[in-house]
Amino acid sequence: MTGNNRAVTGRLAISDLTIRFGSRQVVAIDGLRLDHAEILGLAGESGSGKSMTTLAVLGLAHTVGANVSGSIRLDGQELTGLSQEDLRAIRGRRIAAIFQNPSTAFNPVYRVGTIMTRALALHGATKSEAADRATDAMRQVLLQPDLMRRYPSQLSGGQLQRVAIALAVALRAEVLLADEPTSALDVTVQAEVLDLLRDLRESIGMSILFISHDLAVVAELCDRVAVMRQGLIVEQGPAGQVLSAPANPYTIELLESVPKLAGTT
């Protein structure tokens, strides 16, 4: 790694980041930024380090036994090296995350609304304020606020993923880490969730790090794309450019692996 002083700016800026398990280095990223109201796609095959990178941004990499060094800045504030206490205030509140399988991302013993209002209360909202904000957020993701009275098992996968996004909205998160948020959903629901993410970027200027191995989805949604392989970013640039005129042999390989319907080009 060349430790340089090249300033990486943006809402979320990662430089010189390395993640290790013991002596094995799994991720080494130098220079990845996410701007205000931008959707950045992070693509790559399984095991390329996409999810480890999100865990590191959340400050949770140590929970799976990894060591993180380097710099992760949120609006210029350094996150690596912050105490767990300080990080807890940032997680959820400023950086929210949604996960691959929404049906397992909610504790089955509580009502959806309870989960939402508790999370809001945790980050300083009063009870009535929390209820109002949760209701507003539900409307914003085009869900009936009534659904907050239901248990997670009574909602569909698409609805739950919207609730997860609503929670990020209610928390007024600036950065949303979306780790394969549509992989477990069927295609029509997937399209709705993608529309929703696009809307949020427009309406509240949310910055979204969209992690996916599905290049078709990345091409459709993202402004810029970073392609990861074996923990390194092999190519990064505007989505159109990277996906239509890839420079890196791995990107070309990855694009060729996307199945095409006969007759379409």
Next chain:
Amino acid sequence: MIETPTITPPKAAIPRGAMWRGLRANPLLAVGGGVVLLIVIVAIFAPLVAPFPADAGTATHPFEVLKAPSAAHWFGTDQVGRDILSRVMVGARVSPVIAVIVLALACLVGIPLGVAAGFLGGWVDEVIMRVTDVFLAFPPLLLALALAAVLPASLTSLTIAIAAVWWPWYVRLLRGQAASVAGRPYVEACRALGISRLSIIFRHILPNSITPVLVQVSLDVGGVILTASALSFLGLGAQDPVPDWGLMVAEGQNYFTPDWWLVTFPGLAILVTAFAFNLLGDGLRDLFDPRRSFLR
């Protein structure tokens, strides 16, 4: 009746009457629960409903010694003339109560240790589980016997001795559950939301891993009663005149032929109680089993 899914949901998440439907679909649970309820009622009102309440204690009736079951003494009388029915009824206050205290103590120790081991992992897990393994290495009855033999013979010692061999099973059970729940995405989601570890443990890990323990507890009531009776039978627990069922069986065995009723009725009480709690436990397990859930 089949419920059709509707757009606007019913307010109650679990349909009302689900418990009753569960009971009807599972008659053994109803029987077990009914008998357990009966035992509890007898235990509470024993001094009032027992025909000869004083016989539960030190009373002696020289002219009533070893009488066979009759209209006056349904279960007969023992070697000092005490009414066995009365003693069996009051006995419902001895070993079942011991069982409850033992299981409460075992849960009090086992649940926190199990959750700590399963959720925290690492060296905490290692230390807790190795200590647990040491206790599990001994046959439970033998270890309880050794402990009870060292302590002065009393009901308190008996309770402590049994509780000391019972908790490791709950640590095991809960550790497995907690570890599996800790790996579920919603716990990760909690962390990503900045929720504290304590809150994750109490609100997310515990409610999602406690069910098997509740079931195990109800199954274990029978087991503890049998263990307590065995120890009392060996003279390590209750002492005469306490009307403990195990002790009554022990004292009655000298008279077993021809005076069979001394042993039979307290023995039946042990059998029925242990069996009823087992049915209850089995039924609860079926009720809570998501694959055979009646709550859907």
